[in-house]
Amino acid sequence: MTALLEQPMESKAIIQLEKITKIYDAGENAVEALRGVDVAIEEGEFVAVIGPSGSGKSTLMHILGCLDTPTTGKYWLDGQDVAELSPRTLARIRNQKIGFVFQTFNLLPRATVLKNVELPLLYAGLPGDERRDRAHATLDRVGLGNRSKARPNELSGGQRQRVAIARALVNNPSLVLADEPTGNLDQKTGSEIIDIFERLAGEETIILVTHDPTIAARTERRIKIVDGLIVDGELQDA
């Protein structure tokens, strides 16, 4: 038991969840969203989290993304226990170790593409020219180097999501979390976005939440969650 509470040094796991529970205390009827999740994800893995709505996958996402803290259990992210940190420290962890890609892109509508990509670096306190250089380089990685001065409303849905991916990558995160990244895109464009994730896999650790089996099928590993528990966390055989 004691061994479980210590950091698993021998493993290369970038994410280690131990007995994670999350109980939403809504008055008398408390809701158990997660009921003891154990999972380890290694550096460079491309993982899909699948499950029906209400299964607890959103809650898991929020905990993985340090937007929320578990009720009990341990969460090691890149060797750091992040289960019981203050909102301020969680903000710093999100800033330095996590990149988010949302279903609805969530770009700042009034800011240019470049400013949107710079945003995490701004909160990290980097100087202006370094922010610009890194944002330009990251935009090149997603093939949007030529649209840095555009506003989000001048871009197509696929392009917007690519900007969001650039924003998620710009701070060299330990983990990229994508929540239904193709949910608002047509099939062809969605497929192109998954192409990008496939290219990034290996270099980046990517966790993708989806309910689309064809997208899940393109990842290396699927974690299926039902009723607050992981029912299938095995590596997929090639």
Place this chain on the structure above:
Amino acid sequence: MILLESIIDGIRDIKDHLGRTLLQLVGIILGAGSIVATFSLSVAGKTASMEYYRLSGGIQKIFVWNRPTGKVTLDAKALASKGLTFRDAVALKRDVRQIDLVSPVSQQEMAVRYREIEKQRQIMGVVPGYSPMNDVHAARGRFITDSDIQSGARVVVFGSERAQEFFSTDNPIGKTVTINGTGYQVVGVMEEKYFSFDQKRNVMRWMNRQIYIPITTFFTRRGETLERGKVSYMNLRMIDVKSHEETVDAIRKVLHREHGVTDYEVLSRVANLKRNEQNNRMYDMTFMICGIISLLVGGIVVMNIQLASFNERVREVGTRKAVGASPAQIFGQFLAESVLVSIFGGFLGLFVGKVFTDAIAALTRDPAIITPDTIAKALIFAAGTGLIFGMYPALRASRLNPIEALRTE
């Protein structure tokens, strides 16, 4: 750095929603405007009063004048007192060490004639000290001198307007005029004194309308001895305005010793100035309160709009938090926006204040000066309003749960 980004964001926000921003800022604009008007008028009023005092002998001037006691029963000494005399002037000069100049004045209307022009005009019997006391000097010829006083010379000095009245284009110097039937030689004409609070009325005109003769000559003509010569009023100049209360006390003590009764009044300009300042403070306060109420209302409007725009921007706040903005950074960003928008309102308020000030100045004919100090005060008040009323919306934004925020459609 984040502050700078917030400012740039804020400016863009003002530009994008100019109409809404202007409406939002009406209270702050009016508040800052009232503050500008208050200070402009009050500063100008004070400056003008001080300038008037400076041009007419400075704040070290003290006035002494006759004021009968009104008592029914008087003792022998009191009955003997005939009011202020030349003797009092001598006693004050001798015994009050806090003063360096005494200028007694006796005045009376007399018939003044030059050739065919004859008019009843006020004649002042004065000493040479009158000139430095009131900071009025001879423009042509000379003023009354000590030797005029000693010899009781029949010489006369005209104020500029009186010289014009009697001599028109003639050179008055050396001419002879008749005052109550006696001939006097004109030895000087005074400079023209001018000061106006409203650029229209010369409040120093009375100085230009005087005719001066030696006080000794004045007494002789009235059949009084120098000792008993009646004085209409006296001006005294104190050496140090800081000890103005002591000085006035010392003067009162000497006069009481001489008169045995308080049939005179002593007032220093410093005391007068203090009393005026108190009155002005009331007036300033009233205006200030109006300005502050406007700012309060303006602040509440800013807060409301911030809260409303914050609801529109819940998603933006959520996104910013997701990419790592700390609560403090979100708080700072929102607060910076409120302050910035309020300072913008303050700037517009400066123009409104200028219009207010000009309108009031034109209506009351009071002077008005907008100083950099006033501008700074208005802007600081506006920024302060933004700071105070921006706190609550900024706090709410900073405490927003990012999960809730991202879920909002």
